[in-house]
Amino acid sequence: MNILILGSGGREHAFAWKLAQSKKLNKLFIAPGNAGTAGVGTNVNISATDFNAIKKLVLENTISMVIVGPEDPLVKGIYDFFLSDVRLKNIPVIGPSKDGAQLEGSKDFSKRFMFRHNIPTASYETFTRDTLTEGLKFLETLTPPYVLKADGLAAGKGVVIPTTLDEAKKELTEMLANAKFGNASAKVVIEEFLKGIELSVFVLTDGTTYKILPSAKDYKRIGEGDTGLNTGGMGAISPVPFADEAFIKKVEEQVIIPTINGLKQEGIIYKGFIFIGLMNMNGDPKVIEYNVRMGDPETEVVIPRIKSDLLDLFEGVANENLNEKKIELDSRFATTVMLVAGGYPEEYKKGDVITGLELVKNSIAFHAGTSQLSTKNHQPTTVTNGGRVIAVTSYGNTMDEALKKSFANAERIKFKDKYYRKDIGNDLKEL
Ligand code: AMP
Ligand code: GLY
Numbered sequence: 001m002n003i004l005i006l007g008s009g010g011r012e013h014a015f016a017w018k019l020a021q022s023k024k025l026n027k028l029f030i031a032p033g034n035a036g037t038a039g040v041g042t043n044v045n046i047s048a049t050d051f052n053a054i055k056k057l058v059l060e061n062t063i064s065m066v067i068v069g070p071e072d073p074l075v076k077g078i079y080d081f082f083l084s085d086v087r088l089k090n091i092p093v094i095g096p097s098k099d100g101a102q103l104e105g106s107k108d109f110s111k112r113f114m115f116r117h118n119i120p121t122a123s124y125e126t127f128t129r130d131t132l133t134e135g136l137k138f139l140e141t142l143t144p145p146y147v148l149k150a151d152g153l154a155a156g157k158g159v160v161i162p163t164t165l166d167e168a169k170k171e172l173t174e175m176l177a178n179a180k181f182g183n184a185s186a187k188v189v190i191e192e193f194l195k196g197i198e199l200s201v202f203v204l205t206d207g208t209t210y211k212i213l214p215s216a217k218d219y220k221r222i223g224e225g226d227t228g229l230n231t232g233g234m235g236a237i238s239p240v241p242f243a244d245e246a247f248i249k250k251v252e253e254q255v256i257i258p259t260i261n262g263l264k265q266e267g268i269i270y271k272g273f274i275f276i277g278l279m280n281m282n283g284d285p286k287v288i289e290y291n292v293r294m295g296d297p298e299t300e301v302v303i304p305r306i307k308s309d310l311l312d313l314f315e316g317v318a319n320e321n322l323n324e325k326k327i328e329l330d331s332r333f334a335t336t337v338m339l340v341a342g343g344y345p346e347e348y349k350k351g352d353v354i355t356g357l358e359l360v361k362n363s364i365a366f367h368a369g370t371s372q373l374s375t376k377n378h379q380p381t382t383v384t385n386g387g388r389v390i391a392v393t394s395y396g397n398t399m400d401e402a403l404k405k406s407f408a409n410a411e412r413i414k415f416k417d418k419y420y421r422k423d424i425g426n427d428l429k430e431l
Contacts, residue, residue, distance in 0.1 A: 001311065002027040002062055005041075006048040006078075007069025008034050010338075010368035010391040011296035014303045015067055015310070016040045017364065022311035029061060035382045036367025048073045051081045055088060065314060068095035068272070071293050075105040075153060079269070092271070092318035096292050100263060100270040103290040107149045107158075107189045110290050117262035119255055121287040122147070124191035129176045138190060139168050147191045150175055152184030156232060161193070194288065196281040199240045200298055201251050203274040205260055206316060209323035212252065214305045215243040216298040217428065222345060224423040231345045232388055235337045235406075235424035237399060238301040242280060242428075251278065251285045259290075271317050300366045300391040301334040335402040336393040337410050337424050338368070342417025344387030352416040354382045354389070363394040363409040384415055399425050 001024055005015050013036040019025055020040040028041030031054065037043055046053040049072050058066065066082070068074055077098035082088040095101075102109040114121040127135035139146060146168035150158030158181055162168040175185035202213040216238040222228040243251075255276055263270045275291035275298075294302065303310070307328040316322035341348035350369075357365055369386015392409045396402030403425050410420050 001025060001064045002029070003065050003067065003311070004029045004031060004054070004058060004063045005033075005037070005067045005069060006031055006054070006073055008032050008037075008048070009069065009296050009386075010366040010388065011294055011299040012069040013037050013366045013368070014299045014393075015069065017366070018303050018306070018310045019067075022309050024309065024311045024315075027061065029057065029063065031057065034367045034385065035370040035372040035380075036365070038372055049076055051076075051078060054078075055085065058091060059087060064091060065318065066091065066093045067314065068093060069293065071101065071104050071153065071291065074098075074101040074272075074292050077101075094314050094317055095272040097269040099268045101292045103274075104292040105153055106151050107289070108151045108187050111189055111191070113262060114287060117258045119258050119262075119287055120285060122192040122194050124189050126151070126187055126189050127172070127176065128187050132173065132176045135172050135176065135188065135190065136169050139165060139172065142190070142192075144168075145193050147193050148172060148175065149189040149191065150181040150185035151187035151189060152181070154181040154184040156230065157181070158184055194279040194281060194286055196279040196286075197242060198288065199243050199278055199280060200295055201243070201248070201256075201276045201278060202294060202298070202302055203256055203276065204313060204317060204322065205270060205272070205274060206318075206320045206322040207264060207269060207271050208260070208320065210256060210260055211313065211322060211325070211327045212248065212256065213327075214238045214302050214329060215240045215248065216295065216301050218295060218298055219421060219424055224421055226427075229345050231340070233295065233297045233338065234340070234421045235335070236295075236297045236301045237425050237428060238298070238305055238334050240428070241399070247280065247283060247285065250283075251276070255285060255287055271320075296368070297336050297338055297388075297391045300336040300393045304334045304364065304393055304395065305330045305332070330395070332395045332397055333399045333402045334393060334395055335399060335406050335425060336366070336391045337403075337406040337420050338388050339390045339392065339410055339413060339415075339418050339420050340388050341369070341384050341386070341415075342419055344419070348387050349417070350383070350385050352384045354384060354413065354415045356412045356414045357382065359412040360392070360409045362405045363392050365409070365413060366391040366393055389415065389418070399428065
């Protein structure tokens with residue numbers, strides 16, 4: 001099979017790395033990809049949201065399946081685009097339909113969906129510019145901290161958690177009246193603050209049956225001890241030690257089954273990944289959010305723990321016989337440490353040369369923000385091309401053993417102003 005992966009981050013490199021190991025794979029294309037994906041497939045310089053260019057690429061290269069990495073193409077309806085085109089409609093897209101992608105594309109939609117299907121989540125109210133006054137009054141009935149969420153996609157910045165009523169009122173006004181996040185904050189969800197430990201559970205579904213993938217914990221803040229600005233993710237660990245069998249069983253019964261059944265009942269086509277962001281509240285799960293794709297950097301620890309052929313599982317999704325497939329997992333821990341450019345998540349530089357990749361031992365360097373420059377002597381040089389640059393993934397029989405390898409290799413890879421968190425996993429050791 002010829003396969004196309006859309007996207008350009010560490011998640012997509014991890015998908016490409018895994019699919020390249022499949023006996024069923026013929027040619028692998030990645031659009032637009034990065035320097036890492038160039039090592040396992042062919043990069044094509046097309047944006048993941050340029051549907052017409054993707055169509056041309058798919059037809060010219062007899063591509064028979066498309067794996068969608070990021071949420072953008074899904075929310076913009078790539079699934080429906082394929083389905084409504086005579087020449088593309090039989091080519092499966094791994095990812096939900098445009099309606100299904102609303103689980104991530106609209107916080108208000110996803111809250112209403114959860115309430116319709118009795119899925120445990122924080123209580124909430126939604127406000128618009130016209131109901132700003134009611135929103136401000138509603139804030140007065142709550143206790144701090146306040147959780148304000150822009151309804152639409154806001155590049156991961158749409159959630160604000162002010163600790164005082166004044167700040168919360170100011171923020172709500174900024175979002176609704178002053179369009180702080182543009183159209184994404186035309187609606188704002190205000191919800192109950194959930195106290196507990198966060199984790200993510202990943203599911204692959206064919207619309208009826210499903211496989212639960214390994215759980216993972218992500219480290220979102222830039223600073224050690226979970227301080228400073230939010231980032232796309234600074235590291236991840238899988239499995240999550242506190243997500244034992246009993247907890248995952250609750251997640252399955254209270255969240256996964258009602259979600260998949262709910263989508264089906266509502267006639268929403270969903271064949272792809274569901275990323276469930278959860279709060280573990282004294283052993284009970286509550287959903288913080290859905291994402292309609294895999295997480296990044298969670299993919300860099302989840303995918304390496306899947307021993308089965310990923311392409312075979314994707315075929316199960318496409319052919320709606322996922323229940324006939326076996327999923328075998330690696331029982332070892334996987335950890336990843338993200339190397340980022342100095343300044344990230346604020347302003348940072350691109351184009352700095354990366355060295356030491358060939359010195360990496362006992363880890364996998366998944367490229368995130370990198371690109372390849374062809375220079376003199378035709379020797380390709382890898383340079384930084386994003387805030388998050390490389391995710392260093394390792395296995396270990398214990399979390400510590402895996403982390404030790406990730407940190408050792410994080411030192412070997414060098415670029416100007418490299419930064420990484422040295423406390424990944426520390427919170428899990430204290431539990
Ligand atoms: P989201 O963009 O929905 O993932 O939210 C970003 C982060 O905000 C989450 O990962 C949580 O850490 C935090 N968060 C979101 N909703 C809540 C909530 N209701 N209570 C506590 N923390 C929350
Ligand atoms: N690491 C969080 C995300 O992918 O949304």
